[in-house]
Amino acid sequence: MIDLEIKNIKKNFEKTNILKGINLEINKGEFIVILGPSGCGKSTLLRIVAGLETASSGHVFLTGKDITVLPARERNMAMVFQSYALYPHLKVYDNFSYGPNIRHEDKKQTDKKIKETAAVLNLEDQLMKYPKQLSGGQRQRVALGRAMLRNPSCFLFDEPLSNLDANLRLIMRRKIFSIHQDLKITTLYVTHDQLEAMTLANRIVLMNNGYVEQIGAPLDIYDKPKNIFTAKFLGSPNITLLDGIIDASGKNIKVINSKIVFPLSGVSLEAGQELVLGIRPEDILVSNKNEANFPAQVEFIEATGGLSIIYASAEGCDIRISTTKRISATLGDTLYLKVQGMHLFDKKTSQRISTINYQQNP
Amino acid sequence: MSTNDNIIYVSGKLSRFFIYAILLLATLFYLFPLYVMLATSFKTLDEIRIGDMLAFPQFFTLDSWVNAWGKSCIGVECSGLKGYFLNSIKMALPAVLISTILGALNGFILTKWRFPGHTLIFGLMLFGCFIPFQSILIPMALVLGKLKLAGGITGLIIVHITYGIGFTTLFFRNYYINVPTEILNAAKMEGAGFFTIFLKIFVPASLPIFMVSIIWQFTNVWNDFLFGVSFAGGKNYPVTVALNNLINSTTSGKEYNVDMAAAIISAAPTLLVYVLAGKYFVRGLLAGSVKK
Numbered sequence: 200m201i202d203l204e205i206k207n208i209k210k211n212f213e214k215t216n217i218l219k220g221i222n223l224e225i226n227k228g229e230f231i232v233i234l235g236p237s238g239c240g241k242s243t244l245l246r247i248v249a250g251l252e253t254a255s256s257g258h259v260f261l262t263g264k265d266i267t268v269l270p271a272r273e274r275n276m277a278m279v280f281q282s283y284a285l286y287p288h289l290k291v292y293d294n295f296s297y298g299p300n301i302r303h304e305d306k307k308q309t310d311k312k313i314k315e316t317a318a319v320l321n322l323e324d325q326l327m328k329y330p331k332q333l334s335g336g337q338r339q340r341v342a343l344g345r346a347m348l349r350n351p352s353c354f355l356f357d358e359p360l361s362n363l364d365a366n367l368r369l370i371m372r373r374k375i376f377s378i379h380q381d382l383k384i385t386t387l388y389v390t391h392d393q394l395e396a397m398t399l400a401n402r403i404v405l406m407n408n409g410y411v412e413q414i415g416a417p418l419d420i421y422d423k424p425k426n427i428f429t430a431k432f433l434g435s436p437n438i439t440l441l442d443g444i445i446d447a448s449g450k451n452i453k454v455i456n457s458k459i460v461f462p463l464s465g466v467s468l469e470a471g472q473e474l475v476l477g478i479r480p481e482d483i484l485v486s487n488k489n490e491a492n493f494p495a496q497v498e499f500i501e502a503t504g505g506l507s508i509i510y511a512s513a514e515g516c517d518i519r520i521s522t523t524k525r526i527s528a529t530l531g532d533t534l535y536l537k538v539q540g541m542h543l544f545d546k547k548t549s550q551r552i553s554t555i556n557y558q559q560n561p
Numbered sequence: 562m563s564t565n566d567n568i569i570y571v572s573g574k575l576s577r578f579f580i581y582a583i584l585l586l587a588t589l590f591y592l593f594p595l596y597v598m599l600a601t602s603f604k605t606l607d608e609i610r611i612g613d614m615l616a617f618p619q620f621f622t623l624d625s626w627v628n629a630w631g632k633s634c635i636g637v638e639c640s641g642l643k644g645y646f647l648n649s650i651k652m653a654l655p656a657v658l659i660s661t662i663l664g665a666l667n668g669f670i671l672t673k674w675r676f677p678g679h680t681l682i683f684g685l686m687l688f689g690c691f692i693p694f695q696s697i698l699i700p701m702a703l704v705l706g707k708l709k710l711a712g713g714i715t716g717l718i719i720v721h722i723t724y725g726i727g728f729t730t731l732f733f734r735n736y737y738i739n740v741p742t743e744i745l746n747a748a749k750m751e752g753a754g755f756f757t758i759f760l761k762i763f764v765p766a767s768l769p770i771f772m773v774s775i776i777w778q779f780t781n782v783w784n785d786f787l788f789g790v791s792f793a794g795g796k797n798y799p800v801t802v803a804l805n806n807l808i809n810s811t812t813s814g815k816e817y818n819v820d821m822a823a824a825i826i827s828a829a830p831t832l833l834v835y836v837l838a839g840k841y842f843v844r845g846l847l848a849g850s851v852k853k
Contacts, residue, residue, distance in 0.1 A: 249746075249750060250749075251746050251749065251750075270749075271746070271749040271750055272749050272750070272751070272752045272753060272754060273752075274750075275752075276750060277750060277751075278746070278747065278750040280743045280746070280747060281743075282741055282743050284741060284743035284744045284746065284747040285744075285747075286744060286747075286748075286762055286766070287744075287766060288762075288765050288766045297748075297751065297761070298751035298752060298753075301751065301752055301753050301757055301761070302751075302752050342747075345747075345751070349750070349751060355750075
């Protein structure tokens with residue numbers, strides 16, 4: 200069942216087009232993460248859904264009802280902001296009760312709900328403190344609790360974890376995840392952090408430059424990126440991109456300006472077709488001279504313990520490799536690399552043509 | 562411990578001593594006129610004529626205070642300052658409160674509820690702060706005449722509100738511009754409307770700047786002489802004008818003790834406001850100038 204529908208939303212600020220026609224259908228109870236680089240319009244889109252910003256054209260529907268021009272306060276949505284946006288002059292308890300009070304909800308009922316919410320968020324001991332007496336993580340939990348007390352038809356998160364340190368971010372991410380599991384309230388979550396997107400979302404909406412680039416389940420987007428942007432944006436370290444061309448025989452892909460050649464398989468392409476090859480860092484193995492596709496010189500190794508990331512150079516091409524093996528190599532050493540799979544993108548349109556998996560078709 | 566530390570400690574103590582000594586002298590210097598006024602007001606006229614100005618009163622008397630409050634002649638009327646003091650209260654309270662509330666509303670709208678042309682409106686209000694009082698006397702008198710409010714306290718209130726709005730708007734705008742807009746958005750999402758957000762979030766969160774605005778406006782309105790003498794008349798004069806008239810309408814020689822008492826009575830409310838709310842004034846003026 201479609202809960203929230205965004206139909207051809209456009210937004211111009213004077214002469215700049217922030218949003219260039221966004222369409223999105225969100226099912227009831229779904230957790231949607233809007234992901235994209237800063238300035239892509241994701242926060243603007245969220246604010247339009249919230250009613251804090253007006254769209255230049257297009258419509259927003261909530262359970263079938265057109266809410267495009269409805270003021271924010273009548274939308275029954277709850278929002279969590281990056282800066283927490285707690286009321287500084289009110290204690291935590293009063294921050295919680297402010298909303299229910301102005302909505303004239305029953306006081307006893309509110310009190311009960313506040314105590315329950317505080318228990319869920321481990322804030323029982325903080326209720327009589329002012330926001331400035333709390334740590335960043337506690338403040339963010341208060342903001343979350345305030346949104347929960349709204350009993351909303353829809354949760355909106357605007358980069359809620361960006362101000363927290365890495366450890367707290369992980370804890371809060373799990374908290375948000377488990378709260379969504381419990382409440383099953385439709386959620387729209389804006390972030391630029393791909394890790395949050397991958398771990399929280401039912402579906403990711405990947406935005407760039409005012410457009411939606413791709414919508415899909417996290418692993419689907421990772422495995423089948425629609426275009427070069429998507430392939431580049433998801434994955435850490437970044438995917439290796441090489442310019443390639445189909446050779447005269449039509450059976451091989453030749454990397455431009457190098458002697459590196461990969462066999463073409465699973466798809467037939469015309470000779471002379473220009474491509475961009477996208478190889479995930481985990482799809483490149485450190486192998487031996489006989490099995491390898493090409494040799495490369497080590498430029499830099501980041502050993503993080505569980506994972507080693509190798510930056511290498513092969514005939515002028517930058518290659519990124521990630522491996523769970525510990526590689527004992529130093530600057531300038533030659534590694535023999537074997538590619539297990541790659542995405543083929545059309546050089547002209549940037550769209551993915553096919554994905555080759557050499558493991559299945561050796 | 563080492564002798565070096567001791568030297569530093571001693572020289573620290575010594576410089577402290579000088580600092581306090583200088584501060585004490587400055588304080589005495591500033592309080593000196595007040596002492597002379599108070600001392601003179603408790604003396605009899607005879608003692609003033611023979612004695613020296615700095616001496617402590619020999620025959621302590623409250624007569625001049627009683628006279629200044631209720632008996633001295635102002636023009637032909639001999640009933641002291643009390644009526645005019647009341648006029649000033651009737652003028653200052655509404656003028657201060659209304660201009661402060663309007664300033665808060667303006668500041669809220671100009672920072673958080675913007676409309677096209679808000680910078681122009683704010684610019685014009687700021688400009689209003691810098692218009693010299695004298696230049697608007699005649700146009701204002703014409704307007705008050707047209708409104709049939711010339712010569713009365715109501716007209717005076719309107720003049721003070723009009724002149725005050727520029728300043729109060731500036732105070733509140735500069736204060737509210739530092740309140741994160743996301744707080745406003747959070748309240749909107751919770752279902753609050755314009756006045757709920759203003760009254761329940763922005764007003765309680767801005768008590769320091771309310772104090773600044775109230776003190777500033779009260780001082781200006783209470784101490785004003787020019788508007789009072791120009792736009793009020795007869796029995797409607799504020800206390801500042803009455804004080805002037807009292808001092809000028811002596812019949813048999815200057816009654817310095819009565820003049821001094823009358824001056825202190827006229828100045829007392831502003832002094833009181835500073836003593837009671839002065840710390841908020843400093844706090845409010847500093848708020849926003851330093852990032853917390």
